[in-house]
Amino acid sequence: MQRLGLGRALGEWAAPSGLFGGARNRGHATAAQASASAAPSGPAFTSASGRPPRVVVLGGGFGGLYAAVRLEQLMWPRGKKPQVTLVDQADRFTFKPLLYELINGGADEQEVAPPFAQLLAPYAVQFVQAQVTSVQPAAGTGAADAGAALGDASHDDDGAAGHVALADGSRLPYDYLLLALGSAPDDRGVPGVRQWAVPFASIEDAQRVKGTLDLLADSGTPGSVVVVGGGYAGVELAAVLAERLRRAGGAPGGVVLRLLTPGSDILEGSPAGQREAARKVLSELGVDVLTGARVRELGPPSSDPASASSTALPTACTVSYSMATGSDPADAAPLSLPADLVVWTAGSSPATAPREARAGFPFPANARGAVITEPTLRVSGSERVFALGDVAVAAAGGPSYADASAAAGAAAGHSEQAGAPLPATAQVAFQQADYAAWNVWAAINGRQLLPFRYQHLGSMMSLGALNAAVALPLPVPAPLGDAVRSSPLGPLLSAAGVRLGGDGATLEGPLAALLRRGAYLYRQPTNEQRLNVATAWLRQGLEAAAALAGGRR
Secondary structure: OOOOOHHHHOOOOOOOEOOOOOOOOOHHHHHHHHHHHOEOOOOOOOOOOOOOOEEEEEOOOHHHHHHHHHHHHOOOOOOOOOEEEEEEOOOEOOOHHHHHHHHHOOOOHHHHOOEHHHHOOOOOOEEEEOOEEEEEEOOOOOOHHHHHOOOOOOOOOOOOOEEEEEOOOOEEEEOEEEEOOOEEEOOOOOOOHHHHOEEOOOHHHHHHHHHHHHHHHHHOOOEEEEEEOOOHHHHHHHHHHHHHHHHOOOOOOOEEEEEEEOOOOOOOOOOHHHHHHHHHHHHHOOOEEEEOEEEEEEEOOOOOOOOOOOOOOOOOEEEEEEEOOOOOHHHOOOEEEEEOEEEEOOOEEEOOOOHHHHHHOOOOEOOOOOEEEOOOOEEOOOOOEEEOHHHEEEOOOOHHHHHHHHHHHHHHOOOOOOOOOOOOOHHHHHHHHHHHHHHHHHHHOOOOEOOOOOOOOOEEEEOOOOOEEEEEOOOOOHHHHHHHHHOOHHHHHHHHOEEEEOOEEEEEOHHHHHHHHHHHHHOOOOHHHHHHHHHHHHHHHHHHHHHHHHHOO
């Protein structure tokens, strides 16, 4: 994750999303460290008319927006500073990790989804709200043969490297292009998902989920909510929904909340400390976790009054699933349960994955539809096109990706093989934004490009309004961990929610929630938005303190 609304532009189920941040302001330090492995950029940019270069960024998620802002912040030689244009279908940036706060009231829409116009006001970045239909590279730019089939690619605009075609028929010329389209929810081929389930990838999705919960609470009748997917998104959402239902008097009395995952456990491959913290919280909140449950189909509500939902909500449906038995899943007996709301978090795919999207982007892609890049984030075979975030994947054998992926997997407790694609997270896109901006700078100025080096900084997850679990990649040897736990420091660490393990340290509880919020405050895209969010959170804290003090009188 996140967003260019490419999915909606092409008639897809939902808008692509963006996703935790990484290290900021590392571009210059990394430049010195990585110079030995830098790649040639080609000739510096020149224009016959003397105009500045034009950089078009497609997608306003963590990768695209942050790269556009970073391009403005870099120091440019005279006459080389580009005109940066950011294109996104939505008029707002969505800080996806804070979508959960909309459900439990911990944040408002202005904090989670500020308008692009507000975020970009301090910068000379032009914002265009539009749907993208295709990219048309000009002749001689590495993808000309494929691009010519999409339109008049040979007709350039003062030496443009290509054009971006928009749904209204207009075209944006570019000299350098950044693809940061993000990802879109993936139904995994399960029938009925697009018709009956609600994804959780945008502010509109969060509002729909919140509104349905309100209707359930107001109905006064028993109900059922099903979250499909046992990864970070599914577990975080289940915890937040259960907390809200409990406050509204729903669970465990009226509304039953179930989490379905086909795996043998939730958060498979995640640090053990986070997994244990999540299991404990979900159990305390009364969430019914069904592991080994593979959803087969979503369909209309049952006509049998004994098994149908009693709320008659428009989202009511029937979930057909099977339980893993160790044999062929196709032979497992089908089961079903009624649901008033199904929230689908079971996967995502690159925004360029649909067949229609692939036809509009004449760049090499893997089987999942992700654009193949070099280690420098430059698209393979294209001198002036870069790709980052969920929509991009390194070419097989890219040394920097292989090493980074293996290191990230080891730090997070994953068993990933070297060369595996980096995870589709906002942390990756956040870090790539700095490299992409630097490499566009380098390409314009005829300097060497830098290979992307990913630094895994840990993972954070919300488990409620005042609860979270933060895993830090700080492996603790077993003897040292045992010694600390048996020392006088052990009870203090336990009380503070600190858990030490071989795969890293895990912080859980209110202190972790505070750390998570602090990290997301730091990762806001601009200083102005950082100040706005900090002011709002300070106001919320003061109001909560005043309410608590008033209740004690």
